[in-house]
Amino acid sequence: MIYDVTVIGGGIVGLATALRIKEQNPSLKLLIIEKEDVVAKHQTGHNSGVIHSGLYYKPSSLKATNCIKGYDMLLDFCQKEDIKYDLCGKIVVATQPEQISILDGLFERGKQNGLDGFKMLNSEQIKEYEPHVKGLKGFFVPQTGIIDYTDVCKKYLAKTQKLGGEIAFGEKVESITSKEGVSTIQTSKRNYETKLVVNCAGLYSDKVGQMTDERANNLRITPFRGEYFEIKPEKQYLVKNLIYPVPDPNFPFLGVHFTRMIHGGVEAGPNAVLAFRREGYKKLDIHLGELFETLAWPGFRKVAAKYWQTGLGEMYRSFSKAAFTKALQELIPEIQSDDLVAGAAGVRAQACDREGGLLDDFAIFENQQAINVCNAPSPAATSSLSIGQTVSELVLKRF
Incomplete structure (x- = not known):
């Protein structure tokens, strides 16, 4: 045939x-x-x-247009096929003064991408949505949801x-x-x-x-592993739905955040570290050939030169639960290292061009x-x- x-x-x-x-x-x-x-x-x-709203993406980019169209298509499909999902919404929170202008820019970008129902929040209003979050300013995104893909x-x-x-x-x-x-x-x-x-x-x-x-x-596909912790059941009350930080505009990842899961439980993470093989879900999963290909790629070497400080911080958090906890405490000061147990990990297929551009x-x-x-x-x-x-x-x- x-x-x-x-x-x-x-x-x-x-x-x-x-x-x-x-x-x-x-x-x-x-x-x-x-x-x-x-x-x-x-x-x-x-x-x-997570069902993404299309908040972060450059207006008119393929990412933005496909996310917003795909969002509506996905919800329609799930309703017709009786697939469980929950549009619980999320908050994005600035915890440092220098993040507020980035937060405001994200708010405007969301509106440019056609999202509505956004609500800007002051420090007290943040606690109406997430009582245990400490932030200077934030906003609520009603379109965000959770599902099992x-x-x-x-x-x-x-x-x-x-x-x-x-x-x-x-x-x-x-x-x-x-x-x-x-x-x-x-x-x-x-x-x-x-x-x-x-x-x-x-x-x-x-x-x-x-x-x-x-x-x-x-x-070349450059694999980045994202590692999660799960919050122990007795401390899951600290998170009602989804809580995100203001992302670093110079790094193509969203930062560690809190996510309630559709089948129960709450995840915290992920970080973003170079994986030593393309399907390397554990810290010590290594494929020497694939690792050599990554390190030899001229674009990756340019990425490493540009982001080495951020990358070292992510790697440190990968091996230090205390450092990971400290990053989470930026959003929820009450969270403690003992509240976290090792969770799953994923690997993101991030394309990198010869000039060091992370597509x-x-x-x-x-x-x-x-x-x-x-x-x-x-x-x-x-x-x-x-x-x-x-x-x-x-x-x-x-x-």
């Missing part, structure tokens, strides 16, 4: 793309290839389960299969060659022929991209044989149906 479309990657972006393709053209022969034995094994299954992925797959889509589990893509308009995908088990490859391989999207498009050689927006390369989604960072889970729609439109033009 020659498939019309083969999607590589069974994370939330790949599954949403496959679903959108089959919904709009059910006659297309579609295959998903996933190297693990279940969907959502890596980035999707290890994230914090693995549940979403399972439903995406079930609906895709109902429309005739197929999935091959436990098969790692090893090479892709093209001849006379047909690509041969060699996996660890067999070969597949397809008219079009759609690469949604997440942490390995650059590697898969390099099999079909030279432009993918100009970036902030989605990166999609297309040519005759393939469409490569080579950077789909947070809020890709919230945005998944919108990203899937964007990619599926590129696909459907071919048929």
